[in-house]
Structure formats: C-alpha cells, structure tokens
Amino acid sequence: MPPSTTKTVSALSKNYFQADDLRIALQEESFSLNISRGETLILFGTDMPALSVLVDIISGFHPSLGETLTISGKDISSLPTGERRLSLVSNRENLFPHLSVCENVEFACLAQQQDKKSVPARANHLLSLLALDGVRTKYPRNLSDEEKLRTKLAQSLARSPDLLILDDILAGLSVATARRIEFLLTRLQKALALTILRTESRQESALRSGGYIAFFSGRRLLQVSSPADLYERPETATVATLFGGSNALVGQIIDDYDDVYTIHLACGGVVEACKPLSEKATASQVGDTCLVCVRPDRISPFFGKNSLQEESEHPPVRGILTEVLHLGVHVRMIIRCDNGIEIELHRPSVQAQRIPKLGTAVELAWPASHALAFPLEADLY
Template sequence: MSGLSGVSRMAPKKRSPRPSRPAPVLEISGLRTAINAPPMDLSLQPGTTLTLFGNQSAALSRLLDVLAGFLPHLGGTIMVGGENVTTRAPADRRIRIVSPRDPLFPHLDLCNNIAFSLRANGQSRTDARAAAGRMISLMGLDGIASLRPAELSAEQSLRVRLARAFVTSPDLLLLDDPLHTLDPQAARRISILLGTLSRALSLSVIHAVSRREDALRSGGEIAIFHDSMLLQCADAARLYDRPACVEVATLFGETNTLTGQVLDIGDDVARIHLACGGIVDAMASEELTEGQECLVCVRPDRISPFFGAQGLGLDEDGDSPVRGILTDSTHLGDHIRMRIRCAEGTEIELRRPPLQAQKIPASGTAVQLAWPAAHATAFPPGPGMY
C-alpha cells in the first residue's frame, strides 16, 4: 500500500472577495448649469467632503442651487444614494443647503428655528423640540435657545443654520460659502466643528468657498472651477504639484507664469528658453510639443534665490540661469516675500521661510533663480489668456 493512500489533498484556498467600494452618495453625470459651460461629471463618496473653489462665487452658488433643486439644469443627471433626483422637488431630494438665500426666521427663537423643518415634515411639537435640543448641545448653543436671530452673532447665527440642516439627517449637505462673513478665528472654529460633526455623523458635504485657505482646511478633494467650467478635481497636493492647466496653477497655486519657448522634451521634462532670460526645466504637460511657445508655472515657495557670490553662473551645458534684481522684500510672519525684476521687466515673486532668510540682501542686489524641474509645469498658452 502506498504511504500516500491515506493522505487527503487539501482544497485550494479561496481568495477572500475584495470589499466593494460603497456607492457614491452623489453622482453627477453630464450636468450643465450654464449655457456656455461644458457638461461636468463629479461624484462624492459617503462621509466625505468635496470643496468647490473658483473665480466666480455666483457660479458655485448656482451649481449648489441646481443640485438642491431650486434652479433648473440644462442637461445631465443628478443621482443621490443611487436614485435619480434630477426632476424631483427640493423637499424630495434628501439634500439640505445652508446659504445666504435661506435665512433664519426673525420671529422665531433659536430653538424653534431649528425645530421648524421637523415640524414642517409632520413631527409633533414635543419630538421636534427634543431633537432641536440635542442639536443645540451638539452645536455649542446651550444657554441661548430663547434668543431671536437679531440677538445672535454671525458665528452663532451660522451654528443655528447648520443645526437646522443637520437636524433633518440629510444624505447630503450643501454649504454655500458660510465662512466668508466670519472673522478668521470664528472661521477656524466652524471649520473644526464641521470636520468633527461630518466624521461623527458620517455626513457627506459639498462646501463652496471663496477663499483658498478655507478650501485647504477641508482636507478632502477640491474641485477647481473657472466660471461654470470644472477644470480639475483632486487633493491639494496634486493641485499644487500637478495642475491640469494654467488656470488651476494661477487660481489655486498663486503661481508665477513665465512665457518661453520649448527647446526640447525628454522623459516628460521640457527644456525651455524663457522670454525673461535663462533656460529652465519644467514638467511638460501632455499637449506640449518641441518648438512651441509655452507658459511655465512655478510657485513662489519652490524658487531658490542665489545672491551675489552664490550665483549659479553657467552649468555644464552652457545654459544660463534666470537673472534679476531684488526690488523689495516683506516679512509676513510665516514667510518672507521677495520680488525680483528681470532685465526686460518681468516680475517674479518668491517666498522663503524666515529661518532660511534672516539676512535679506538690500534692494538692488543681483540674484539668480533656480528650481527643480519637478516643481514647475509647462503648458501651451491658453487662447486669448496671455
């Protein structure tokens, strides 16, 4: 008898199925909100925040009103929780919006303002006030439940409007730049509160903002708009380091934009002769070709200055650096801003940490500028932009 006759073969292990990604709480397909705007696609996962930032606050407000159902769309579909709500009335979309166009009721006190939505949906007065009381505690409004809107500060008023939206447990909360009327300290407090509550309640949020610092505080993906056109949607690091176009680089990254001509391209790096003088390297966008005019986008904090005896001189290929004169420098607390003027008039802004720039040369000092290729991006010039 074979010694293997009594040994049973082990069945192959079955691979555990990969966890499926949750369905988006919001999915926009081919949505158009303005006649001259191309269709846009966006999606939002449950429990996350998407921040909208652009050059026109009115265009972002219109997008939120279209999503909420208060304004008509010009094409496309809006899916919420897997259901098509494109043609539904606002009350049937499971979406709540906090905007300047939805103020508090001046004749109701704080508690009744919060309870109003629940009462309108048929809840009893007792249950609605109990739910409002829980939201008052959650939003840090204890002790002022009997105050009327006219007696509230701007921050307190916003907390009440947020509570009025939260109390209905919506699938999606839309915020139309509620922080822009607050002082910086209050804006930071509300940002922290929103982050804490959205995580605790697994709430999905779309937050339109007019200030870049408010977009950065969100911590999630940021959708960049030019008027009603969606340019790019990504996290802040990618928007800074790999902008999709010149408009994203200038609008979000506050970049220097320098004109030049592409000498050659190799391994996705373009070698460029700048109009202001000097030959530099930059990451080449997909549309860029050799011999083409271009725009080089480089952020002020990615540029290194070399003053006087620190000059770069000529490199081994005989390429010359960007040269200029320091025109002014300003200490702004967390960084020092310097302005450099090139011979033909181009101005370049750079920013250095104070510890690395304690001894700032005097205005009029010659300077040479450099940056790694990975910290700049070259694009074809946009039609009619520059």
C-alpha cells in the first residue's frame, strides 16, 4: 500500500491545541487540526461514528495511529488518557448511578487529586454554574436528559481540562433543550475561556456554534473553514452539495472568459458559472466535463410565456414543475428536466400564492456569480 499523504489544515492562527498526522483508519489520508485558545472547532460530517473514533483517538481511549498531539507546545501524544488534561463528554458514558448529582461532581474533583477540604466548595461552584442546585441530591435515575448532561459537563469542568471535547452531546435532545445547552456552552466558554473540540450531527447546531467547522465526508477531511466560506467558497463539489445543499448538474465547458465558464448542461440549456473561489480548489479547462453547483435559493424560475432565449443567445434550462412543498420560511419546488434530472429551488414563502399548478412549464436562470463549476467527482456521479 503506498504511503498516505498528509493534508494539513490550519483552521485558526496562534494554535493552542494542535493535532498532526491524524487519521481515523490506517488506510485513510492523514490530516491536521488546529484550535486557538478559547475557541471552538466543530467536527461535522456524514459519518458520526467515524468522528467519535476520531475524538476517542485524541482523548486516548482509542489506540494511537501515529498522530502527534500538542497543547501549548507540549507533546501529549504518549501520555496516558488521565494525564492528557483533556476531558471527553459523550452520550456513551453514564453517571455513577449510586451517587447523587453532588457526589458525582465531588468524585470528579477527588479523581483529580484536589485538596479534599476544597472539594465541597469546588463542587458547589460547579453546581451553581451548571444550574444544578435544585437537583443536587437527586440520583441519575430521577434526572431528565438535560440534567444528566449538565451533570456530565460539571464533572468534566471539575477536571479543569485544557481541551474540552464534546461528542455529539445534543443528539436525542429536543430542539428547545438543545438550544438551552448551546446557550449554556456559549456562556461557559466566555466565562471560563474554554477551548472546545466538538462533534455535531446537526448542521444547524454546527452553524450556531459560531466557530470554525471541519467538514468530513466519511473518514476524509474535506475542508476547515468558517460557515460562510463553506457555503460561499467550497473547495469541492462534495462540500458544495453535502454541506451547502447545492444542485449538482453535469455539463461540458464550451468557453472560458475572465474566470467565468460557459457550460452546456446534460439536462439541456447553456449556463454560466464561476471558477471555484477557493485557492485550494481545482480549476477545469474548455472541453472538460464538470459539475455546476448552484444552491436552491440562488435559482430564479420563470413561468411566463416569453422565453428567456429571447434575451440571450443561449437556450435556457427548461423543465416541468413536479413538486411544491411549503416549509415555513421558504417554498421548495422540484423542476424535472427532459432527461429526468430534477433541480431543487427555494422561493420565499411570501411568494407561495404566485406559484402555478403542477405540470407548468418553467425556465430557470441564475447569475454566473451564484454558481460554481467543479471537476467531475466520481463519488458524486
């Protein structure tokens, strides 16, 4: 097997925690993750079990695969789990059922060999910080899911970790509960200057974290960027489609002028799309087959009798309206082209009354700046 190459991604400057030569499995390409002190890095992707393995590797609960881990320049790679000053919170771990909330937190303090006389005061402070005063004497069997999670966070903070690792802790919680926990994490991070590495299965929660996001497809790290850049400057068609929700339309480049491609689509019509904006993205050439990625909210439908071709030298994308679904803030429409390809587009809900009946012919258009053309990816088509 040929040696794997290393993909190094610096998410943030002034690195506090740095992990080099990480891989989720030996046969996978290695990569690096960096986090600044007091910041959050979200791990989000299509395979949550793989991301759980990744945080287990970093925490020391999974055999090393050759990675190098440093905090403030100190190499912790060879240290046992208990000496790494990392704390992992996950739904895979349970509280001690025979101990009350307060006793669970006190035990975490004692496990860190803190002065026994200071333990009660330290535990009381954490219970207050996590809003657990009212349930301090309750046992885990009598706690709600939110109270159990708050207790786990108190236990974790009792260890005064240099890096707090949260493995999809919002999974299974109601939307309202998850948002309360998100608000709590934001408040704790500001108050305690926490550095957080967090896996997240909900894209909305990943976006609300406000931090950088490392996006994975399976076990491969594709891009580490701000949420805005993942949407507006995706480095691959996979990021554009899986993270940004873009339509991916196969076409052939027939012209290239001033960083704008003219593309003949397989579903019919000729459109324009920009070259990828990211410096790390691969550009194409005239004659190449490509994927035009355009988000549903960037497409404009035209239902009138006048054809767009009257205003352009190229034929537009044409199709039939086959589905309309009101989703609250927007209306989703599905347009089926002659070759069976379906294109999804979104319109503001205020326009719901002006959408014609199913079966209506429609022409689609978008500015070149609203679409990106990437090389054809075998795993997408």
